[in-house]
Amino acid sequence: MPWGCSHWSHTDLTGRKKGRRSAQFWAAYVPCEAQHRDAVQLTLEQIDVIKRLTDRYSPQLTTCTSAQDIIDAHKNQQLCSLTGVEGGHSLGGSLAVLRTLYAIGVRYMTLTSTCHTPWADSSYADAPTFNMKHGGLTIFGKTIIREMNRLGMMVDLSHVSKGTMRDALEVSEAPVIFSHSSAYELCNTSRNVQDDILQALAKNGGLVMVNFYSKFLSCSDNSTVHDAVAHINHIKRVAGIDHVGLGAGYDGINYTPKGLEDVSSYPTLFAELLGGGWTIDELTKLAGGNFLRVMQQVEKLRDDKKAAGVKPFEDHPNFRTDDPYNCTSS
Template sequence: MAIANPPVQDNAYAAALALLDRAPLIDGHNDLPYVIRQHREARGDVGAYDLTRVHAEGDTDIPRMTAGKLAAQFFAAYVPPKQKGPAGFALAQIALMRDILKRHADVFRPGLSADDVLAAKAEGRIALIMTIENGTALDSQLDALDAYFDLGVRLMTLCHNDSHDWCDSATDAPRHDGLSAFGKDVIRRMNRLGMVVDLAHVSPKVMHDTLDVTSAPVVWSHSNAFSLCDHPRNVPDDVLDRVAGNGGVVMATFVPDFISQASRDWHRPAKDQYGKTPEGTDSAKAEAEITRSAGPRPKATLAQYCDHLDYLAQRIGHDHVGIGSDYFGWINPDGLEDASTFPALIAELIRRGWSEDNLEKLAGGNTLRVMRAVEAAAG
């Protein structure tokens, strides 16, 4: 990891800063809680990790979130696919996020609704919206959703890189031809509670099944356009064509292999047929071997990321596009190195001719609309 280079200080960048001063910026996905849990010294201790300092080895901390002008951050309680005791692990991650809220109440406030995002913006704070990444956290108990909601969880990603008892993953062999009957009940219960359904990581069939069942808009919290980069985690056109009808939002992500076809192709020798790294693989060794045979890893760039935003806006409309960085302390695109770079993203789109209205929708307006619609559909 490297700290972002200073942005280009031109009229577009000045305009981007001014826009983000007045319009709320929402990032749909960040794995900082898991980064803190895995940190060699902190090992899940928020105080020991010290969010108040810049972590040059990572991409997210309070100084850089503040510089990035975030009004709301969806933080994930990520549950690894083969985690033993997944519910307990999810609860530990939720406890970690609640500790962030307690220790840094001057910076964060609980994000339980769209109104909380606007309140955070007005206060100069950041709404911390808790999510669960991987429906294995339910332990196949539907009522667990109610408990998670009461703890403050407002979004759940249905699966991760493995298919599980009720949901097929985009990066694993299908087990149910989409969602099982229980999986469809999960969607209905999330709708009733007012919890956002997140279709990042799921197979295209699950995307279609969910769109058939849901009574509220859905999101893809960190996925890009499959037509521009054929990673299985990206959204195919036949699904994109249903997004506007649902009222949902595709929150384009910064993951290089989801942005750049060259990066995706470079990594293929280290991936299985489903596009994920086989269990037990020494990733560093595998990538070193690829480098010896194919040369250095191709970089993804801010410009390529904006190509995805352009494509999505043209295909599904400016009302249905958002931002979902998926920062998790790994390699990021040039120009999007860390959480301070959101203004540079807005500036690049200004240079491309995006209107202020459409930029405000992208930054957070569309996500706020979905949150309000999900809240209104509950009951």
């Protein structure tokens, strides 16, 4: 089936104009089966696809790597094309790879995907599987957070376990994000964020970008725009207006809410929120103002650390001693 006709396809340039979008994060995702094998190579190939896609549709699409780039592109009526990496297994356990990914434009990394890494637990550590490996972040995992802070790469906690969330919030000096998660109190999947974490996130200055996957909104295959509004309102109520954004998950989900079928549907969401009492200033924060603030704070910490002469971290753990199925070189 052509990708454009797939139930997993929700993003195109025509739809983004109708949806009035001005920035798009593309996820360089590779499957967990690539861990300890060719995950790094496959990740680089995914980033290459993003770069070629952006070049092909320039000037409508333009590469962005900073908050200022997003602001400038918006003024020029261009769509910002940004890159994130979904899954810490893409690092191959290497801080050098992390630094290289940042150098080629990656601006956030989800610490885990749907599998544990040798240094962090995924959401599989929580219910219903309770498949715990580390209890959160290992010492090396905390080093990765510190190096991401030094580089200016956003720490993404979607997909991680609650233990990993707690550890990352404790270690990170910069605000963190949940790039595509919703509220646990309204749908009790381990991929959503519990209220105590929402409260900790507010103290950290971070952001939950609400996912539109029906299974994370209503815990079923069916949901509506009203379910998405309920999750947005819950996060606003618990964490505060400065800590909620839009993550959707389009092109990575196959069950979308009625009324929010694709990227052209955002005006419907904003009309519902406006009718529910949201102010223009609040909607501006939700639409991207909160994300820009987080990205700017991450960049400021990077610049402060550079000015202070903070050096790259140099840990080189040997994961092969812990995992006999790891086929990477020592």
